[in-house]
Amino acid sequence: MTKAQDKARIGLIGLGVMGSNLALNIAEKGFRVAVSNRSKDKITEFVAAAGELAENLVACDDAKALVRALSRPRAIIIMIKAGKPVDDQIAALLPHLDKGDILIDAGNADFNDTRRRSAELAGKGIDFIGMGVSGGEEGARHGPSIMIGGPKKAYEEIRDIVEAIAARYNGLPCAARLGPDGAGHFVKTVHNGIEYADMQVIAEIYGLLRDGEDRPADKIGKLFEGWNKGPLQSYLVEITAAILQTRDPETGQFIVDLIVDRAGQKGTGRWTVIEALKLGQSASAIEAAVGARSWSSMKDAREAGEALFPPQKEFAPAVLEADMEKAMLAARIIAYGQGFGLMQTASVEFDWDLDLEVVAKIWRAGCIIRSTLLDEIAAAVHEGLPHDLLIFAPALRTRLHETRGALRRVVSSCILQDLPMPAMSAALAYFETMRRGRGTANLIQAQRDFFGAHGFERIDGGSDHHGPWAMSQG
Ligand code: 6PG
Numbered sequence: 211m212t213k214a215q216d217k218a219r220i221g222l223i224g225l226g227v228m229g230s231n232l233a234l235n236i237a238e239k240g241f242r243v244a245v246s247n248r249s250k251d252k253i254t255e256f257v258a259a260a261g262e263l264a265e266n267l268v269a270c271d272d273a274k275a276l277v278r279a280l281s282r283p284r285a286i287i288i289m290i291k292a293g294k295p296v297d298d299q300i301a302a303l304l305p306h307l308d309k310g311d312i313l314i315d316a317g318n319a320d321f322n323d324t325r326r327r328s329a330e331l332a333g334k335g336i337d338f339i340g341m342g343v344s345g346g347e348e349g350a351r352h353g354p355s356i357m358i359g360g361p362k363k364a365y366e367e368i369r370d371i372v373e374a375i376a377a378r379y380n381g382l383p384c385a386a387r388l389g390p391d392g393a394g395h396f397v398k399t400v401h402n403g404i405e406y407a408d409m410q411v412i413a414e415i416y417g418l419l420r421d422g423e424d425r426p427a428d429k430i431g432k433l434f435e436g437w438n439k440g441p442l443q444s445y446l447v448e449i450t451a452a453i454l455q456t457r458d459p460e461t462g463q464f465i466v467d468l469i470v471d472r473a474g475q476k477g478t479g480r481w482t483v484i485e486a487l488k489l490g491q492s493a494s495a496i497e498a499a500v501g502a503r504s505w506s507s508m509k510d511a512r513e514a515g516e517a518l519f520p521p522q523k524e525f526a527p528a529v530l531e532a533d534m535e536k537a538m539l540a541a542r543i544i545a546y547g548q549g550f551g552l553m554q555t556a557s558v559e560f561d562w563d564l565d566l567e568v569v570a571k572i573w574r575a576g577c578i579i580r581s582t583l584l585d586e587i588a589a590a591v592h593e594g595l596p597h598d599l600l601i602f603a604p605a606l607r608t609r610l611h612e613t614r615g616a617l618r619r620v621v622s623s624c625i626l627q628d629l630p631m632p633a634m635s636a637a638l639a640y641f642e643t644m645r646r647g648r649g650t651a652n653l654i655q656a657q658r659d660f661f662g663a664h665g666f667e668r669i670d671g672g673s674d675h676h677g678p679w680a681m682s683q684g
Contacts, residue, residue: 217281218244218268220371222289223299224317225256228343229289231350232316232375237266239374244268244279248290273299277306285312285368287341292319292477300327309335312364316341318478321392321399321485324359325560328391337364340391342398344577345377353377355577356385357401357569359394359562377576384572389562396485396556397569400549403482403496405446405578406475407545410499410633412450415534418620422529422627427464431455437535441609442542444581473503482552489555495545498636526626529619536616537634539583543609544637546587547600554598567591601644614641 218241222233225247236243237260245267247253257269270276277284284307288299296315303313313336315324324340331338339360343350356376358365365372365387376385388397412434419430431454438447458465479500486493505512550566557564570588574580590603600606621638624631643649655666656677665674 216242218242218279219281219285220244220368221246221270221276221280221284221286223247223273223276223286223303224289225252226289227347228316228350229287230256231347232287232289232343232354233267234260234263235351235353235375236371237263239371240266241371241374242266242268244270244276246270246272246276273302274306277303282308283310283312283367284308285314285364287314287316289316292317293323296323297327300331304334304336307336310337312337312339312367314339314341314360314368315395316343318342318398318402318476319395320477320481321359321396324392324395328360332361337361338391339364339368340393340395341372342394342401344398344401344573344579346578349377349576349578353384353576355401355572355575355580357394357397357572358385358387359389359392359396360387361390362387376572379571379575382571384574384576386565386568386572388569389557389560389564392560393557393562393564396560396562397553397564399478399481399485400553401573401577401579402478403493403500403552404545404549406479406482406499406503407495407548407633407637408444408446408542408579410502411495411538411541411545411637412446413502414624414631414634415538415620416450416454418529418534418624418627418629418631422624422629427454427466433531433534437538440535441539441582442535444583445578446581470509471506472509473506475500475503479503482549485556486548486552489552489559491548491552491555492640493545493548493552494636494640495541495548495633498632502630502632522628524626524628526623527619529623533616533619536613537620540610540613540617540641541634541637542581542583543606543613544601544641545633546583547606548640550587550591550595550600551598599644601641610641617641 220241221244222229223246225245233243233245243266250271253269257264257267260267268279270279288296290296290299300313319340328338339358342357343354345354353376356372372385373383376383388394416430419425431451434447434451438451454466456465458468482493483497483500553564553566567588570584570591574584586605590605596602601610617638621631621635658664659666659677660679663676665676667673668675
């Protein structure tokens with residue numbers, strides 16, 4: 211039981227949806243938490259609505275009051291819009307902080323910003339933690355998955371709180387310090403990239419059923435409900451089943467049919483793709499999902515396109531429901547594989563020493579992409595990945611052997627039916643590429659050498675050969 215005069219263990223700035231739920235979660239676990247927000251009305255409203263938990267909340271009007279309300283070393287969670295607002299908030303707090311205090315950015319931050327802030331603040335003796343929090347509103351309130359990057363010593367100061375508020379899987383907290391500086395935010399970004407791909411794959415199968423087979427939303431929802439009992443079991447499939455069967459109270463229609471097909475995006479998916487390319491990788495299933503959201507926003511143009519290019523369906527064999535299920539599983543494995551590959555490369559590049567088994571384990575509960583597949587992924591990473599590729603791990607390899615034919619059948623049938631499948635076809639193209647020892651880049655090298663004398667390796671040895679190129683005279 212805490213007393214009103216007790217100092218708070220932790221502070222939290224930003225009482226938006228995620229911040230207020232996280233504060234309530236912390237208070238409920240018995241920690242006294244000092245809260246503040248830019249608009250002061252929100253602070254009073256929040257504490258007034260907190261019921262019994264209010265006894266663990268300390269309302270603070272500004273940064274100075276918040277810092278004063280905290281025990282040392284002070285640890286302050288910042289949960290506000292990414293970018294400049296975070297820098298401004300840090301600047302407002304700094305004059306009131308002492309060496310050894312800890313600032314924690316719990317928003318979805320660009321990990322490059324987190325690295326910069328870590329370095330700048332380390333120079334001032336302040337420890338900075340980048341904390342990825344996944345699970346949406348419900349997760350923040352009752353148990354999110356938490357991905358930490360920052361100094362070990364600082365993490366140890368807040369570890370009891372983090373582990374108490376996190377989701378649990380088989381009794382283990384879904385929270386871990388994954389490395390220094392931007393490691394936590396990077397992993398959260400890739401989590402969101404995989405989230406984008408998984409959502410897009412689900413939407414593509416929904417599109418096949420709705421547009422290719424004319425099935426009503428609730429029937430599609432029932433199918434997803436069934437799939438959620440098998441290897442596709444996951445939070446995203448579960449909510450999709452529920453969404454598709456929900457009717458609009460006003461019109462009685464399925465609500466999904468009333469929603470404009472223009473998807474928003476706050477940036478984490480795009481960051482994943484940008485970082486993938488910067489690291490010389492291609493997370494193509496994720497990229498396709500980000501791109502599909504951008505195309506979705508071009509609604510007027512798409513409507514014009516519909517008139518310009520009327521349907522041109524060709525005969526395509528009907529797609530079996532069992533194939534749809536398998537194809538989604540294959541695409542999901544490939545998207546995870548690309549995400550894990552990206553984390554592995556970043557870990558080497560930034561010297562993070564990421565433990566990808568731990569990443570898979572802390573994603574098994576609380577976060578948006580939680581799924582039974584993550585158990586298999588954690589076990590596969592534990593055994594070691596051939597060529598650092600998740601898709602080559604024995605368990606996932608078996609899954610892909612069982613599902614790759616279905617992925618090919620679904621994608622090819624949709625292509626013939628002129629239905630777009632950006633993420634699933636991107637996943638398939640990556641898979642087919644990675645299972646061919648001999649590709650076609652020999653021709654690309656020849657072209658580069660022809661127009662730019664860039665040189666090429668020969669299979670019979672040597673690395674800087676040039677071809678005897680000449681334009682064909684024929
Ligand atoms: C999570 C979610 C969360 C949020 C996304 C939505 O893990 O809890 O990913 O971070 O829902 O930011 O992102 P978009 O607006 O980009 O879809």
